[in-house]
Amino acid sequence: MNDKTASPLKVPETKAKDKPIVEVSGLCKWFGDFCALFDINFSVNFGEKVVICGPSGSGKSTLIRCLNQLEEHQLGTIRIDGREVKPGMKGIEEIRRDVGMVFQSFNLFPHLSILDNLTIGPIRNRGMSKSEASEMAMELLDRVHISEQANKYPMQLSGGQQQRVAIARALCMKPKIMLFDEPTSALDPEMISGVLDVMVELAEDGMTMLCVTHEMGFARQVGDRVIFMDDAEIVETADPESFFNNPETERAKLFLSQLLSH
Amino acid sequence: MDRNSPPPPLPRRRVTLVDLVLIGLVIGMIVYAVYRVNDVLVYHWNWERVLSFIIRFDEESGRWVANLLLQGMFTTLRLAVWATILATIIGVIMGYWRRCNNLTLRIISRTYVELIRNIPPIVFIFIFYFFISSQIFPLIGLSSLRYDSPYMDNDLFRFMFGNPRLFENFIAGMICLAVFEGAYITEIVRAGIQSIGKGQWEAGRAIGLSHFNILRDIILPQAIRKILPPLAGQFITLIKDSAMVSLISIQELTFLANEVAATTTKVFETWILVGAMYFVLCYFFAYVFAKLEQRGARANR
Numbered sequence: 001m002n003d004k005t006a007s008p009l010k011v012p013e014t015k016a017k018d019k020p021i022v023e024v025s026g027l028c029k030w031f032g033d034f035c036a037l038f039d040i041n042f043s044v045n046f047g048e049k050v051v052i053c054g055p056s057g058s059g060k061s062t063l064i065r066c067l068n069q070l071e072e073h074q075l076g077t078i079r080i081d082g083r084e085v086k087p088g089m090k091g092i093e094e095i096r097r098d099v100g101m102v103f104q105s106f107n108l109f110p111h112l113s114i115l116d117n118l119t120i121g122p123i124r125n126r127g128m129s130k131s132e133a134s135e136m137a138m139e140l141l142d143r144v145h146i147s148e149q150a151n152k153y154p155m156q157l158s159g160g161q162q163q164r165v166a167i168a169r170a171l172c173m174k175p176k177i178m179l180f181d182e183p184t185s186a187l188d189p190e191m192i193s194g195v196l197d198v199m200v201e202l203a204e205d206g207m208t209m210l211c212v213t214h215e216m217g218f219a220r221q222v223g224d225r226v227i228f229m230d231d232a233e234i235v236e237t238a239d240p241e242s243f244f245n246n247p248e249t250e251r252a253k254l255f256l257s258q259l260l261s262h
Numbered sequence: 263m264d265r266n267s268p269p270p271p272l273p274r275r276r277v278t279l280v281d282l283v284l285i286g287l288v289i290g291m292i293v294y295a296v297y298r299v300n301d302v303l304v305y306h307w308n309w310e311r312v313l314s315f316i317i318r319f320d321e322e323s324g325r326w327v328a329n330l331l332l333q334g335m336f337t338t339l340r341l342a343v344w345a346t347i348l349a350t351i352i353g354v355i356m357g358y359w360r361r362c363n364n365l366t367l368r369i370i371s372r373t374y375v376e377l378i379r380n381i382p383p384i385v386f387i388f389i390f391y392f393f394i395s396s397q398i399f400p401l402i403g404l405s406s407l408r409y410d411s412p413y414m415d416n417d418l419f420r421f422m423f424g425n426p427r428l429f430e431n432f433i434a435g436m437i438c439l440a441v442f443e444g445a446y447i448t449e450i451v452r453a454g455i456q457s458i459g460k461g462q463w464e465a466g467r468a469i470g471l472s473h474f475n476i477l478r479d480i481i482l483p484q485a486i487r488k489i490l491p492p493l494a495g496q497f498i499t500l501i502k503d504s505a506m507v508s509l510i511s512i513q514e515l516t517f518l519a520n521e522v523a524a525t526t527t528k529v530f531e532t533w534i535l536v537g538a539m540y541f542v543l544c545y546f547f548a549y550v551f552a553k554l555e556q557r558g559a560r561a562n563r
Binding site: 068070093094096097099100101103105107108109110111120121124125166169170172173 | 459461462464465466467468469470471472475479480483484487
């Protein structure tokens with residue numbers, strides 16, 4: 001046993017690496033008359049890191065928000081670790097506890113201290129004692145390099161620090177997969193690298209990750225696969241190197257040229 | 263010139279000619295009003311007669327005791343406090359129902375709010391009073407309470423609810439006001455819950471909290487901070503609105519003022535005095551709440 005195993009970010013070793021944790025087939029989602037997702041099919045295996053990119057309004061966020069049912073889909077099936085996720089289902093909380101989510105706008109609880117932001121989940125959901133939960137939370141805060149801020153309130157932290165707290169809060173539930181919804185888009189440029197560093201460490205520790213992001217450096221460094229979406233559909237799936245160097249479709253070429261032109 | 267030197271003063275606003283003219287006009291109007299009252303109306307002011315209804319010297323016990331008007335003010339205050347507490351409970355429940363997923367509960371709370379907001383308060387109070395006093399009170403046994411029992415005839419009870427003999431009367435007025443103001447507090451609570459962003463619900467859901475836990479641990483604690491200032495305002499409104507229950511013979515300040523005005527025939531003095539009492543009461547609370555709000559705002563930084 002090496003010391004990496006002891007780290008709180010370390011994901012429990014899964015028996016079958018090739019087993020899918022997320023399976024999506026025929027997923028469709030409308031907002032009113034607007035079709036946000038159309039016939040989405042993909043799967044993510046345990047330990048895989050998948051980057052979703054595409055122009056704004058292409059349905060990236062909606063897609064990952066359907067996975068933990070922050071958005072309800074009309075058609076298609078979603079399975080998380082073998083359990084089907086349906087709109088209005090009983091026991092959705094159980095599934096959400098296995099699916100960590102990080103939002104673009106952090107969404108920390110402003111009336112709770114950083115430590116309480118982390119411990120509220122384990123205390124309420126897992127019936128953990130306050131001291132036990134605090135101990136785990138402090139370890140996680142240490143891993144996101146922010147443990148000295150534990151007793152402050154979210155408003156006292158910079159955006160980058162808040163986002164790292166949000167990552168730690170999601171990890172507190174010991175999720176099997178982490179969803180990132182443009183985690184660096186709302187940050188000042190100098191704050192981005194700190195958050196990306198934490199995400200890279202998390203990836204290195206073997207966490208299964210599904211990231212909506214335009215950070216190409218991050219996608220190249222940790223991504224196993226890039227899913228490119230446009231106009232509610234998956235247009236292209238490829239490994240990061242070939243996607244960024246030689247995109248196959250015209251739409252991906254256009255998107256990348258716009259991303260690179262500034 | 264260096265950056266640590268005291269900053270030069272900014273130009274001050276001065277009293278201008280317009281201010282002087284306006285002040286002159288206001289003073290002129292006051293002087294004219296006083297002249298009218300003194301010379302044209304021919305009215306014999308007698309403040310002492312009315313002032314003695316605030317406090318009087320009790321010969322028997324040899325000390326100063328509250329007279330009718332001050333007693334009325336205490337009743338008004340008790341009414342306002344208890345009615346606000348009850349109205350807040352109603353408001354929180356109904357305000358939550360306004361926003362919850364169950365259609366029946368939404369219809370109930372919506373109906374409640376719309377009914378009360380679209381009926382004149384006085385009409386509502388008449389309907390409600392004759393309904394509760396004649397139907398509900400006998401049903402729950404309130405009209406057969408023993409006023410001289412030790413549970414009711416003690417100092418604590420008098421402090422909280424006033425004269426035990428008027429308890430039924432007091433409760434009727436209190437419930438009337440609470441149900442009436444509850445509709446406004448419902449809207450305050452609804453707005454407070456709505457003001458908490460969608461992101462907070464989503465963050466709560468994303469870590470697997472139940473609907474109840476999100477509401478209790480995440481939404482309500484934040485909503486309450488936003489609700490408190492308008493709730494304090496509603497309390498002051500309630501103090502003023504409580505004057506309406508004098509019409510159903512609740513013996514609060516306005517009701518007793520009516521009696522004082524009738525017995526002394528000093529109508530002007532009585533109502534000016536009562537107006538001043540309401541003003542002092544409301545202004546005092548407004549001041550205290552504003553101070554508390556400032557302190558709360560500072561503590562949240």
